[in-house]
Amino acid sequence: MPxxxxxxxxxxxxxxxxxxxxxxxxxxxQAHGKGFKKxxxxxxxxxxxxxxxxxxxxxxxxxxxxxxxxxxxxxxxxKMKPSLCKSEKECRDYFSKxxxxxxxxxGNDYNAPLFSGVAFSDVKTYVPxxxxxxxxxxxxxxxxxxxxxxxxxxxxxxxFPLYLTLYNSSKKSDYNARxxxxxxxxxxxxxxxxxxxxxxxxxxKKYPKxxxxxxxxxxxAMQFVVSPGKFGFSTALQACCxxxxxxxxxxxxxxxxxxxxxxxxxxxxxxVSWDGIHMTEAAYRMVANGWLNGPYASPPIMx
Numbered sequence: 001m002p003x004x005x006x007x008x009x010x011x012x013x014x015x016x017x018x019x020x021x022x023x024x025x026x027x028x029x030q031a032h033g034k035g036f037k038k039x040x041x042x043x044x045x046x047x048x049x050x051x052x053x054x055x056x057x058x059x060x061x062x063x064x065x066x067x068x069x070x071x072x073x074x075x076x077x078x079k080m081k082p083s084l085c086k087s088e089k090e091c092r093d094y095f096s097k098x099x100x101x102x103x104x105x106x107g108n109d110y111n112a113p114l115f116s117g118v119a120f121s122d123v124k125t126y127v128p129x130x131x132x133x134x135x136x137x138x139x140x141x142x143x144x145x146x147x148x149x150x151x152x153x154x155x156x157x158x159x160f161p162l163y164l165t166l167y168n169s170s171k172k173s174d175y176n177a178r179x180x181x182x183x184x185x186x187x188x189x190x191x192x193x194x195x196x197x198x199x200x201x202x203x204x205k206k207y208p209k210x211x212x213x214x215x216x217x218x219x220x221a222m223q224f225v226v227s228p229g230k231f232g233f234s235t236a237l238q239a240c241c242x243x244x245x246x247x248x249x250x251x252x253x254x255x256x257x258x259x260x261x262x263x264x265x266x267x268x269x270x271x272v273s274w275d276g277i278h279m280t281e282a283a284y285r286m287v288a289n290g291w292l293n294g295p296y297a298s299p300p301i302m303x
Contacts, residue, residue: 095145152215158185
C-alpha cells in the first residue's frame with residue numbers, strides 16, 4: 001500500500017487519507033522551508049483541466065479564478081523531483097510507493113463557461129476535451145513512475161445550492177421529482193464522469209501494472225440527496241454557510257459564505273453543502289471513507 005502522498009487538487013480528502021495512514025498533512029508544494037519526502041499538496045484554488053489559453057480563446061477568461069491547470073501542477077512536481085530522488089530508477093521506485101490523487105478536475109472547466117452565459121449546448125462539447133486533459137495528466141504521472149492513482153469525477157452540480165439558485169426554473173420538468181435537483185446540469189456532470197471513466201479504462205489497459213482508481217463523487221452525493229437522514233444529514237440542498245433563510249437553498253450571491261451579511265449554521269455536520277458549491281467536512285469524510293474502503297471508488301484504495 002502506498003505510503004507517500006502527492007495531491008494535485010483536492011478538497012479535504014488529504015486530511016482523511018493522512019489520518020488513515022498515520023501520515024502528516026502534506027505541505028503546500030510552494031511552501032518554503034518544508035520537507036516533501038512524505039508528500040506535497042499541489043492544489044490551486046479554482047484550477048482547471050484545460051489550459052487558460054482555451055478559455056481566453058473562447059472569451060471566457062474573466063470567469064477563470066487563476067491560470068493554473070493540471071499541467072501547471074505536474075510541472076511543479078517535476079521541478080520538485082530532484083529534491084526527492086537522485087536517479088531515474090530511484091525516482092520511479094519512490095513514486096511507485098506513492099498515492100497520487102489527481103483532482104477533482106473538471107468542475108471549474110464547466111463553471112467558467114456556464115457562469116459566463118455560454119450556451120449549454122456549447123458547454124457540452126467541452127466534455128471530451130476536459131476528460132482527455134485529465135487523462136493526459138494521469139498518463140504523464142504514470143510516465144514519471146506513478147502506479148497508484150485516484151482520479152475523482154465531479155459532483156452532481158445540479159444539486160448545488162449555487163446552481164439551484166442561479167438557474168431557478170418555474171418548469172417542474174427541469175427538476176428531478178425525486179431529488180429536487182436540476183436535470184440538465186446533473187446530466188452534464190454524469191456525461192463528464194462517463195467520458196472520464198472511459199478514458200481511465202483505456203489507460204488501465206495501456207498500463208496494466210498500474211492501479212487507476214475512479215473516485216465516484218456523483219454516486220456518493222446523490223445518495224446523500226436521496227436519503228439524507230440515512231447518513232445523518234437533515235438537509236442536502238441547503239447551504240450551511242451563506243445567506244441563512246434566504247430562499248429555498250440558503251444561498252445569495254450578494255451574501256456568500258465569508259462575506260458581509262452571511263451567516264453559518266449552528267450544526268454543519270447536519271448539512272451536505274457547506275457554502276453552496278463545496279460539501280461539509282462531514283460529507284467529505286463519508287466520501288473519503290468510501291474511496292478508501294468502498295463503495296465510492298472503483299476499485300477502492302484499500303483493495
